[in-house]
Amino acid sequence: MAYEVVLNRTGAYRILLESYPAGVYVYVFESESAPGPYRDWLQDGLEMAKRAGTQDFDTTETDWREVPDEYWHGTK
Numbered sequence: 001m002a003y004e005v006v007l008n009r010t011g012a013y014r015i016l017l018e019s020y021p022a023g024v025y026v027y028v029f030e031s032e033s034a035p036g037p038y039r040d041w042l043q044d045g046l047e048m049a050k051r052a053g054t055q056d057f058d059t060t061e062t063d064w065r066e067v068p069d070e071y072w073h074g075t076k
Contacts, residue, residue: 002070003046005053005063012057017049018069024049 003017013034016027026049027037043049053059 002067003050003064004067005057005059005065007057007059009057015053015057015059016067016070017046017053017064019046026052 028039
């Protein structure tokens with residue numbers, strides 16, 4: 001499972017968190033129709049990734065909702 005928050009802001013429409021063996025990727029999508037993120041980085045775990053969202057985009061814990069993994073970027 002992944003987590004997302006829709007901010008609907010210029011330059012940061014949506015943030016998606018996906019878990020991988022190496023950690024949790026934070027993907028930032030510029031618009032609703034963006035085919036992929038314009039920015040991404042790796043965090044050690046889910047809590048650190050959510051904290052990065054709080055620091056960089058002023059999200060809260062209750063903003064995140066669980067969503068299925070996305071495969072826009074290929075196979076995992």
